[in-house]
Amino acid sequence: MTPADAMAVQAPVADMSLLGLFLQAHFVVKIVMVGLLSASVWCWAIIVDKTLLFRRIRSEMDSFEDAFWSGRSLEELFRSFNDRPATGLAAVFVAAMREWKRSFEGSGRQIQSLSQRIDKTLDVTIQREVERLESRLLFLASIGSAGPYIGLFGTVWGIMTAFTSIAASKNTSLAVVAPGIAEALFATAIGLFAAIPAVLAYNKLQAEVAKAQSRLEGFADEFSAILSRQIDERLSLVA
Structure with a gap:
């Protein structure tokens, strides 16, 4: 038996399964792997939650638009949506109507600059809705960009x-040589496993945010024009 054969015989048989590679890895590499796996689980939780949220938002927007353009009065719609939590287009509508009604309460009618106040209210409400839709998406972007490098460090x-x-x-x-190299490369594989879905989901969800924002802004412009016409009518009556 040659010396090389003797060393091969004496070399312990390494467990090359995924669990074996993890258990045999250095504790620093284990920390990297556990961190990346935890980040991957959290990314998938965000992806599922946001996917369901955007699906619900689209459905609520469709329902509100059907109700808004059905011919019902603004007062009736306001009473319907003011008594329940409003999101999306309903939140924009309710915020503008509240500003509208506050301006006509009491004896002093604050019609002057009402259009500007309504536009400001619409902008702030849209910004809040967009921030709510974008919440936690930054985590996906962070894991998508940093995940491969964290895995490379391991x-x-x-x-x-x-x-x-x-x-x-x-x-x-x-x-x-092979088991140690395989354990090390396993960390990079986990980093890619966490980063790739995060990047794809971030791009897709950001596109959904952009669509929702465009839809909110379009409705806000239309509703602002409707209220502006009513303001002009009331000013002409006062004059």
Whole structure:
């Protein structure tokens, strides 16, 4: 038996399964893996939650538009949506109507600059709705950009540890080298596993936010024009 054969025989058989690679990895690499896996789970929770949220928002917007353009009076619509939590287009409508009604309460009618106040209210409400839709999307972007580098850090650390062990054992056979390298590369694989869905989901969800924002702004412009005409009518009556 040659010396190489003897070393190959003496080399322990490494567990090359995914669980085995994790258990055999250096504790720093384990921390990286656990962190990336936790981040991946949180990313998927955000993706599912946001997907359901945007689906619900689209349905609520469709329902509100059907009600708004059905011919019902603004007062009737306001009473219907003011008594329940409003989101999306309903939130924009309710906020503008509240400003409208406050301006006509009491004896002093604050019609002057009412259009500007309503436009400001619409802008603030839209911004709040967009911020609500965009919440936690920054985490997806962070994991998408930093995940591969975090995994690469675990890989570099694992390779350094593997080569240090090889130098100490003075055994360069493939059976000794392969497990350490595989453990290190496993960290990069987990980093990509966390980053790729995060990047794809972030781009998709940001596109959904842009569509919702465009729809909110379009409705706000239409509703502002309707209220502006009513303001002009009331000013002409007063005059």
